[in-house]
Amino acid sequence: MSVRVSDHVLRRLRAWGVEHVFGYPGSGLRGLLAAWGRAGDEPRFVQARHEETSALQAVGYAKFSGRLGVCAAASGPGAVHLLNGLYDAKLDHVPVLAIVGTTDRATEGTADGSTDATAVSGGLRREVDLHALFADVASEFMATVTAPEQLPDVLDRAIRTAYARRCPTVVVIPADIQDLVYAAPEDEFTTSVPGPDHDDPAAVTSDVPSDESLRQAAEILNSGDKVAILAGQGAAGARAEVERIAELLGAGVAKALLGKDVLSDELPYVTGAIGPLGTRPSYELMRDCDTLLTIGSSFPYAQYLPESGRARGVRIDVDPRAVDPQPVDPQPVGMRPLYEVNLVGDAKETLRRLIPLVRGAERGREWFDTVCANVRRWDEVSERRARLSADPINPEYVARVLDPLLPPDAIVTCDSGSVTTWYARCLSMRPGMRASLSGTLATMGCAVPYAIGAKFAHPDRPAIALVGDGAMQMNGLAELITAAKYRDRWQDPRLVVAVWNNRDLNHGTWELRATEGAPSFLPSQQLPDVPYARFARSLGLTAVRVERPEDVAAAWRTALEADGPALVEFLTDPAVPPLPPHTTWERLEATAASMLAGDADRGAVIRQGLKAKVQEFLPGREQGEDTHG
Known part of the structure; x- marks a missing residue:
């Protein structure tokens, strides 16, 4: 029995370790739905009540599993409904793949068989210009499959990009393409087992900061008397290292909302959430500190961070786009950026290299004791309010x-x-x-x-x-x-x-x-x-x-x-x-x-x-x- 494009899509998803696809059915997915029947519902199709919630379910799956979330929708209305969940994935840096099925390609298509955007937006029933629709939310990768031979490369690139950039990607497959017989490309390399290892998405990132930047960061942290740490979701997986550096520095640790579960609130120096919904001890921690170490967070509220010129800062983030550029010329203390050193790298590995450079033995306890007392005081206030x-x-x-x-x-x-x-x-x-x-x-x-x-x-x-x-x-x-x-x-x-x-x-x-x-x-x-x-x-x-x-x-x-x-x-x-x-x-x-x-x-x-x-x-x-x- 010949293998259709739709069969190959599901086979490739299984090869990447995808076990669930959250979606809502429609005519644009008819070939894939038939393939799901032939494949015994593997990967399992999870039927949501709406395409928007299917995308949000994929985001939730990805957030709590650390693996790719996959959602599927059909035609223009379904694609439009996916947007909210895909933007949630984009802004929270979550790997999600959206597979969008469309109606058969228009006869007004281009010479290479792809659908002309003007034809799609110019009157075809249930269709919109998908490339325009997804241009921003899937800016890292979005492609339409116009021939069976494109599929291994298009799907693999979409998944690799989602993992590597921690972002949503979109693959559009017209319904008539789904039903075509799959023809493997002549280049056998493109049909090899996917990589890097889909069970270890972190394997796509191996950057570590230079020894010189680590030394500069340690100098700033060692010079501080009142050190604060801000932990975000990028600190996930580095719990032991965050605890160790906090104890060495005698620091309090505030958490961004997305980093709520990266560190136990039972630790006496954890001040809880930061920001307009945060706690009083987190506000006091940032107000009174003279040094800030931010780990895996792009916290946006400057009014809840130390005032410019009152504290020195070090930031660790795996994404080089999340960090401030280094100033070319020395700046007056009152004008310099909060983060003087930006360490680009995985939080766990970066902290492992930074911790041996941090001095903690001679550090006083007054600041640490104040932070812990503020946490205890807040707990009493919170209970009374409740x-x-x-x-x-x-x-x-x-x-x-x-x-x-x-x-x-x-x-x-x-x-x-x-x-x-x-x-x-x-x-x-x-x-x-x-x-x-x-x-x-x-x-x-x-x-x-x-x-x-x-x-x-x-x-x-x-x-x-x-x-x-x-x-x-x-x-x-x-x-x-x-x-x-x-x-x-x-x-x-x-x-x-x-x-x-x-x-x-x-x-x-x-x-x-x-x-x-x-x-x-x-x-x-x-x-x-x-x-x-x-x-x-x-x-x-x-x-x-x-x-x-x-x-x-x-x-x-x-x-x-x-x-x-x-x-x-x-x-x-x-x-x-x-x-x-x-x-x-x-x-x-x-x-x-x-x-x-x-x-x-x-x-x-x-x-x-x-x-x-x-x-x-x-x-x-x-x-x-x-x-x-």
Whole structure:
């Protein structure tokens, strides 16, 4: 029996170790779908409810497995729907391959058989100009297959590029090409086993900094008295080395949101998240340090980093495009860039070479002790805030109660919204746990698809998705159907979806209040009160609706002990403020004054804001207004 192009595509994916393809079917994929049937569903086709969520599932799979995520869609509408997930992959530096099937090539095609973009965009049903559509998101590699002989090279280059550049790539295969008989190219080399080893994507990168740049970096770090470390997702896999250099330097370690799981929060010098959703000790760490070592992070908020001229910096990043160019001429202290030395290389290997050059024996303990004391103080403040009364449930309390209940091998995903604040501040990562979110694009609707992708990456581990009601209405409810569909495919069937139901697009509401000085605009911000638990129950899932704070812990336990996917719906108070770590009394007063002009929830908002801020000044744990026992 002759091998078709579609058969060869799946064969090549299997050769690269691809085990799952997340997609939504359509006529543009008809040849590939038939090939999947002939191949016994290998690699497994995972049917999402929408092409956008299939791409996000591929991103989640790639983030938690370290391997290539693959998604598939058909024709113009499906391709358009992929964009959000592919941009999420691009901005968070995740290897994802999108396979796009199109209708048969137009007869108006070019001489070499490829489809003319003007013909595609000029009236063909269900088609758009895909090269224009993907030009930015797949700028590293995008190609259309116009002849069977192109396929080994095109597909291999797309996968190698995705791994090497940590980016999305796109391969377009017209439906009539999929059905052609595959003709192997004459050059046998192109049909050899793929490489580098697909089980070790890091093998594509072996750059290490020069000895001279390492020496310069060590000089800066050794000269500092108050050293801070910022760890991002690029520090993943270098946990032992980050711990070692932090202890040598007597440094505190703050974590970017994408680096939340690179280091255990049980370490006394780990200050937690940094940025507008971060912790007070992380803010103080950056404010007061005189030296900064950034490892694997392109953290964008300059206002949360040391002021220019007040600290010297060293940055480690595997991507040379992520680092600042070195200044050609010496610059005054007040004008020089924060990062004086940029080390381009893998974090683990670079730190292994840098650590022997770092002096730690003679370093004093005062700075280190201050950092640790700030962390302990913040933990007390956070617990008091979580226990403040609210109507009906304090959203911070929901996350705080989950923290000690998390299984040691949990995979946690978080959506974008006010829930991100409670994820960032209240959940402590411990060894063995994993966590992620849409860190750069910050797209809503990522948590449930991420969790589904995580379950296929690690079917023997529990996954927990933290979601606001806005994101749940956007796509989370639909993807509960996907979770119910595949529950029997996972050795550990637990996938817990937690919904913060506050009937408000809360993050945007707080931005209106704090940034624009405007009251909440109810026509845009108020959400319908959807019965999430009832819907989950209709799918045969375990479901609990929680309306009282005293029931929060029991609900979490019920979900975490369920024998399949579960949903917990918490009715939370939209008036509880996600206060930035640097909030001052002046800013609180300005926000309160602006809301007196007509915010529908102004009384509760002002009361909750004042109560939360006061907790920073109370001397002991017992002073909090504890209503939850």
